[in-house]
Amino acid sequence: MYAKKLRRDAYLFFLPGFLFVCWFIVYPLVQNFLYSFYDFRLTKLSDKTFIGLDNYNAIFHEKLLWISLRNMLYYGLLTVPGQMVLGFLAAYALYRSFPGVKFFRAVYFVPVVTSWVVASLVFKFIFTDRGFLNYLLTDKLHWTSAPVSWLSTPFLALTVLALLGIWKGIGWVMVLYLAALQNVPQSLYDAAKVDGAGAWQRLVHITIPSVRQTSSFIQVMLIIGSFNVFTSVMLMTGGGPLHETEVLLSWMYNKAFKHYDLGYAAALAYLFALPIALLNWLQMRRDKESD
Amino acid sequence: MIMNARLSRVSIGIALLIGAAISLYPLFFMLSTSLQPSAVILEYPPRLWPSAPTWDHYKEAWNSQQFGQSLLNSVFVTVASFFALFALSSMLAFAYSRFEFRGKRLSWLVLMACLTIPVMTLIIPQFVMTRDMGLYDSYWALILVYTASGIPFTTFLLKGFFDSISREIDESVYMDGGSSRLLFLRIVMPLSKPAFVPAIIFNALYIWEEFPWALTIINDPAKRTLPVALANFQGQYTTQWGVVFAGSLIALLPILFLFLFLQRYLIRGMTAGAVKG
Numbered sequence: 001m002y003a004k005k006l007r008r009d010a011y012l013f014f015l016p017g018f019l020f021v022c023w024f025i026v027y028p029l030v031q032n033f034l035y036s037f038y039d040f041r042l043t044k045l046s047d048k049t050f051i052g053l054d055n056y057n058a059i060f061h062e063k064l065l066w067i068s069l070r071n072m073l074y075y076g077l078l079t080v081p082g083q084m085v086l087g088f089l090a091a092y093a094l095y096r097s098f099p100g101v102k103f104f105r106a107v108y109f110v111p112v113v114t115s116w117v118v119a120s121l122v123f124k125f126i127f128t129d130r131g132f133l134n135y136l137l138t139d140k141l142h143w144t145s146a147p148v149s150w151l152s153t154p155f156l157a158l159t160v161l162a163l164l165g166i167w168k169g170i171g172w173v174m175v176l177y178l179a180a181l182q183n184v185p186q187s188l189y190d191a192a193k194v195d196g197a198g199a200w201q202r203l204v205h206i207t208i209p210s211v212r213q214t215s216s217f218i219q220v221m222l223i224i225g226s227f228n229v230f231t232s233v234m235l236m237t238g239g240g241p242l243h244e245t246e247v248l249l250s251w252m253y254n255k256a257f258k259h260y261d262l263g264y265a266a267a268l269a270y271l272f273a274l275p276i277a278l279l280n281w282l283q284m285r286r287d288k289e290s291d
Numbered sequence: 292m293i294m295n296a297r298l299s300r301v302s303i304g305i306a307l308l309i310g311a312a313i314s315l316y317p318l319f320f321m322l323s324t325s326l327q328p329s330a331v332i333l334e335y336p337p338r339l340w341p342s343a344p345t346w347d348h349y350k351e352a353w354n355s356q357q358f359g360q361s362l363l364n365s366v367f368v369t370v371a372s373f374f375a376l377f378a379l380s381s382m383l384a385f386a387y388s389r390f391e392f393r394g395k396r397l398s399w400l401v402l403m404a405c406l407t408i409p410v411m412t413l414i415i416p417q418f419v420m421t422r423d424m425g426l427y428d429s430y431w432a433l434i435l436v437y438t439a440s441g442i443p444f445t446t447f448l449l450k451g452f453f454d455s456i457s458r459e460i461d462e463s464v465y466m467d468g469g470s471s472r473l474l475f476l477r478i479v480m481p482l483s484k485p486a487f488v489p490a491i492i493f494n495a496l497y498i499w500e501e502f503p504w505a506l507t508i509i510n511d512p513a514k515r516t517l518p519v520a521l522a523n524f525q526g527q528y529t530t531q532w533g534v535v536f537a538g539s540l541i542a543l544l545p546i547l548f549l550f551l552f553l554q555r556y557l558i559r560g561m562t563a564g565a566v567k568g
Contacts, residue, residue, distance in 0.1 A: 009471040010390035017383030017442055018398055024439030025405050028416035035415060045419065090310060093303050106554055107311045110318065113550050115500030117518040118539040121525055122317040125324070125532055132320070132337045167313070175557060220407070228409045231502045235522060249411050249503075257507060262415050269412035280407040 036267035042260035055267035068246045071158055075247065076226040078162035079169065083222055084215070086166065087173025092207070094174070095181040105178070109171035116168070116231040123164045124236045127151055154244035157237050161245070164232050169225065173218055180214035181207070220280045227276050248272045318543075325349065325536040332532050348533035349541070352524075358538055360513055361520035366545075368430055368516060369498045372437040376494060377487070379438065380445035385475050387446070388453035389461060406443040411503055418507060432508045433516070437498045445490050452486030453479055488556040492549070499546050517542045 036055055040048040059065055090108050094101055111119070126133055127150040134147040151157045184207060192202050208215075230249040233239060239246035239254065248268065256265035324332055326344040352358050386392070387399060417436055426432040456479055464474045502518040509515055515523070521542060524535045 006390065006471065007392060010386055010392040013382040013390070013471070013475070014386035014392060014398075017379035017386075017446065018402070020379055020439055021402065021405060021442050024417065024420075024436060025408070025413065025443075026401065028413045028420060029408065031416035031420070032413060035419075045422070086310075090307075093307055102555075104307055104311060106551065107314050109550065109554070110547070111314050113496065113546050114318070114543060115496075115502075115518055115546075117500065117502050117522050118321075118543060119317065121521070121535055121539060122321055125536075126317065126320060130337075132339075135337055167317075170310075171314070224407060224409060228411060230411060234503075235525070249409075252412075253414070253503065256415050256418075262419070266415050269415065273409055273412040276409065277404065277407045281404070284403070284407075 032266045032269055035263050036270050038263045040261075040263035040266070042256065042262055048263070051263070055264045056271070058264060059267055059271060064243055064246060064251055067243060068248050068251050071245060072227065072229070072247050074158055075162050075165065075229055076223065078159070079165040079226050080219065080222045082162070082166040083169040083173050084218060087170045087218075088177050088215075090170060090174040091177030091181055092203070095178050105174070108174055111168045112171040112175075114168065117235065119164060119168055120232040120235040123160065123232070124151065127160050127236075151237055152241050154241065157245045161229070161232050161236060164236075165226065165229060169222065173222070176214055176218055177211060180211040184210040216283060216286075220283050224276065224280065227272070318540075321536040321540055325533050325540060327533060329531060329533050348531075348537035352534050352538040352541060355534075357512055357515065357520055357523075358541075361515045361517050362542070364430070364514060365499060365517040365542075368433045368437070369495065371430070371434045372441070372498050373491075373494065375434065375438040376441045376445060377490075380442050380490075381449055381480060381483075382475070383442065383446045384449035384453050385479060387450050388456075389458075389471070389474070389479075402443050402446060406447060410440050414503060414507060417504070421508060427508060428510045428514060430514065433501075433505060436504055436508075437501065441494045441497065445494060448490050449483065449486055452483050456482055485556060488553050492553060492557060495546060495549055 035048075037050060037052060038048040039051045039054070090104075094104055094108075125131060128134075129147050129149055133150070134144075137143045138145065138147055148156065150160050188206050188210070189202055192206055197205065228249065229247055230253070233245060233247055233250045234253070237245040239250045243251075252265045252268045252272075255261050255268065323338075323340050325348050326346070327338065327341040328343075328345055328347065331338065331341065383402075387395065421427065421432040421435070426435070460478055461474060464478065500518055501516070502522065505516045505519045506522070509519065512523075521535065521538055524531070524538055
């Protein structure tokens, strides 16, 4: 009787939220998969034709695939370690209390709170040809003879995008590490001190291994984050010049909502989302096993 | 040895200050640009700080009809999504933390899988679906999708915290004839206040600044949320950087205050919650 009532209660708590997720996330995920096999245009939504693997085929013959893969790889290689290392260092410097520690923690979190749109606009303005940075580099420091075209040189533009990503993400990583560092038992440090371990040895042998689980959580989240780069690309370079700074999401978005080719864009979304989901999945499993 | 310790403390201090300067520089830059008259902004060489600061751009941004309206829209959409999101997520987390039921393991896997899917890859089916529901160009489309997208992570955070609340409390509640609703509303939820802080901050950030979905599903300028309105400012007044940054700063304030207000609970909430070292 008692157990039966509890079981009924369980579903009352469980179903609303779970069904909602199914409705707006799981079902679209399935739909997306189906769309990717159709010639499906935004201009005639009611009329789609099955074309098998044609969308995927077209994608693999598109040069943009390699360009956007390369760009995302570069972006990820800069931003994931960049945010992790700097975020960890910030947390390591700020996890014990000293006068002013709250100020620093708050200040380092400010970029996280700044929205992508706002941050992209500011960075764009700072890095424009006649912007402040160029003024500093050419007219003040004389490091360059002519203004650097930061945003119209693909490699530099991607670097600026990555700098923005790092700038914006350090505070978030810091907060996660702050929480983790406070859970490392002080007794471990005390024991190490008794054994004569220096600050560096304590960091390498105690601190870093103790926050391993947090690190891998952060890593997963940052990989997803770097995969999600979109707003900054759209607002700062628009994928240009000549699609050279395109990433998957900007390409997908333009395919869907500028060229109206929903089927193609759906296939793109799948091609990129699947490996990432798989990667994260594997990482999570590995963490579980190593516990 | 002592000299060494002092030296390293000083260099850490300097590094921290440089980091702080870099963190705040873009904000400073926005502020200084927004306070300059438009003619001065375009001058070369650019100025670090205006010689004659003016609030004109703030007045202009504030008075432009779109901006005020989009601020209201953003507040409305964020608040509405929050209610739905936190109601559904906390119930869901409670179910996972306190009950055994059929499909528990499988559904949890599904939820965690949703956590790893980049939200934007769903934009096409979500667009078609909400359009078919007649919700194109409506706040509902925003609220429903924001709520659903926030549920997996919020549930994950809250469940971690709920799990840390002793189950002996459950026993005593049921023994006294209390219902699970009582346990949820009167005991687990109040005890979990710290866990809500990181959840509130992360969701507020996500919803308040969400750009791609709002850009796609909203067409009517009067229904735009702040991020879309700001991005549009840039296109609309190509040279009016002063207005753009004045608007950006106004948009930043609510979330900055929310964060400063909740900040001291943030780390405590995370320490106690799911993300442990």
